[in-house]
Amino acid sequence: MKVLVLGDFMIKYLSELLSQSEIEVRSFPGIRMEGLTNRLTSLSLNSYDIILIHVGTNNSTEDLSGIVQNFDCLFDTILALNPKFKVLISGVIPQLPNRFRHDFGVNDTFWLEHNKKIEVINSELKKLSVSRGYIFFKAEFWMLERMFW
DSSP states (O other): OOEEEEESGGGTTGGGTSOTTTEEEEEOTTOOHHHHHHHHTTSOOTTOSEEEEEOOGGGTTSOHHHHHHHHHHHHHHHHHHOTTOEEEEEOOOOOOOOTTSTTTTTTHHHHHHHHHHHHHHHHHHHHHHHHTTOEEEOOOHHHHHHHHO
16 A cells, blocks of 8 residues: 655655655645645656645635635545545644744744634644545644654
């Protein structure tokens, strides 16, 4: 069974942790949902059975209805390319403030509010994923900490 992991910068180093014979990771730093949707049509996907997608971090400051619409379009594209794909959707990962910035701790309120919005985004994304028969999973901080720190 061949797996393709697609997403933004957050998955860049995932390939170092996974068996590369059956799992391929393609990271597109800075990519937004609409960019990944456009790229899907140019990727050769027919050799994969499972697609895991992590995208949305770079769209998280947009309005919720636009985000849901972008995910819906992404899901339509996946379905059009191959309705037999098993699809796993990663929730948007809450963001921590950069502890190496000079203003660390100054914008804590911003990050709290932003992460509340990400929870709402993930709730809507889960509903949309389930309605399409996709598997939704919620990525958390501890996953990143174990992988990168």
